[in-house]
Amino acid sequence: MSRTNSDPAAWYADPPVKANILAAGAVLWRQTAAGAVEMALVHRPKYDDWSLPKGKLDAGETPVLAALREVTEETGLNSRLGRYLGRVTYPIPGHRKLKRVDYWAAKVVDGDFESNSEVDVLHWHRAEDIMDALSYPMDRHIIRNFLRLPADTxxxxxxxxxxxxxxxxxxxxxxxxxxxxxxxxxxxxxxxxxxxxxxxxxxxxxxxxxxxxxxxxxxxxxxxxxxxxxxxxxxxxxxxxxxxxxxxxxxxxxxxxxxxxxxxxxxxxxxxxxxxxxxxxxxxxxxxxxxxxxxxxxxxxxxxxxxxxxxxxxxxxx
The missing domain is CATH 3.40.50.1240 (Phosphoglycerate mutase-like)
Incomplete structure (x- = not known):
């Protein structure tokens, strides 16, 4: 049967491929004056998608530090990490490469959103509407992990x-x-x-x-x-x-x-x-x-x- 590298099924039929593109990100969240939890989604004009802030590790960087840095770079907001939310691994279309992304919860400390070359819009969502706003099922999996336990820990x-x-x-x-x-x-x-x-x-x-x-x-x-x-x-x-x-x-x-x-x-x-x-x-x-x-x-x-x-x-x- 003919298969292409962009076909996810091909990755399970062939020998396993170790993740060779590493990234990290976060569910960036804040609490309103009324006590409600809101989570940030970012819009990337390059892909025209809505996703969680994330990005590739720099050489010599740890996933923990990459998650914090990427949140700041993509949103302009400073945060502190909390609970680990798991990882997602997926193939890169057109390449025999796997990307792995580790996620943490990240509570906003201070700062203001600034539009930049990667992210042009940031929207805050509550639990009842965030799933429909996300572009990718993998991000929904991470959000479910976040919502499974109280945010403020x-x-x-x-x-x-x-x-x-x-x-x-x-x-x-x-x-x-x-x-x-x-x-x-x-x-x-x-x-x-x-x-x-x-x-x-x-x-x-x-x-x-x-x-x-x-x-x-x-x-x-x-x-x-x-x-x-x-x-x-x-x-x-x-x-x-x-x-x-x-x-x-x-x-x-x-x-x-x-x-x-x-x-x-x-x-x-x-x-x-x-x-x-x-x-x-x-x-x-x-x-x-x-x-x-x-x-x-x-x-x-x-x-x-x-x-x-x-x-x-x-x-x-x-």
Whole structure:
């Protein structure tokens, strides 16, 4: 049977093709004075379509940073990221290429729409009319993910410290073991990615490698790092309930807080939290330098997103 590359069925009959065009975007939203949620759609004159703001990753850029940048470039609005909404993957007509787009919720912080070379109009829509306004079914899938849970959430970012080398090769006290070169690079990269979620305050377990992981973020924000022994492996092992209560106390509707902790703390803390509030966790290796983005509504955990690949710079093709 004759098939062309523009035929989507051909992609399933042939051997799988890895996505080689990477992009990121967001459901940009705001709340009216009456409390209603409105979502932004942008019109692109090049395609004469209505879609969610999105765009390709720049070389060396992470999906998280690309999502934030593309929203600002296409709309002129500044925002902060929240819940991860999933990804869509689709073939590019006329090319043997797949495009993958990761999406986050993004709450408007400030700014005004400015018409530009890519987007000439921005319209705000409520849930009852946005589906009919969208040009693509894939965007409707992302909107459904957004509407499945409350829009206005509090965010808590739980970071596992960056790479610090092998314990058996360090001769001093383990709490004084510093980040290695690769870990310092991870820490520098983490800073703007955590800031993209609106990070404003930092609490860290006392071990040096934890403190060093969030030091670049503290320097960007101009804030001090609060030490919390309960988030160290030894402190947590002694008083896990007190540690869990302390973590819950850090959830705030007014400030996005970052907790930096260790490998024997984070999976247990997140797992217990999810079980208590009835949230299914995604598969996660909890690697060093990875982040749990936890979303809360009225004090209850409603979503837990593990950010690992999304925090890594990616070589991209345009």
């Amino acid at each position: 509090a965010t808590l970012l739980l970071v596992r410290h960056a790479k610090a080398g092998r314990r058996d090769r360090f001769t001093g006290e383990d709490d004084e073991r510093p980040l290695e070169k690769a870990g310092r690079a991870q820490a520098r990269l983490l800073a703007p990615n955590l800031a993209a979620f609106g990070a404003a305050e930092i609490v860290s377990a006392p071990p040096l490698r934890c403190v060093q992981t969030v030091t670049p973020l503290a320097e960007i924000l101009g804030v001090d790092i609060e030490l919390e022994p309960l988030f160290s492996e030894s402190g947590y092992a002694t008083a896990p309930d007190a540690a869990a209560e302390r973590a819950r106390d850090l959830v705030s509707e007014h400030s996005v807080r970052v907790i930096c902790s260790q490998g024997k703390v984070i999976p247990d803390l997140v797992g217990a939290w999810a079980a208590e509030d009835g949230v299914a966790l995604p598969a996660a290796r909890n690697r060093k330098g990875s982040v749990w983005s936890l979303s809360f509504h009225k004090g209850r955990l409603i979503a837990a997103d593990h950010l690992d690949r999304a925090l890594n710079p990616t070589d991209v093709q345009h």
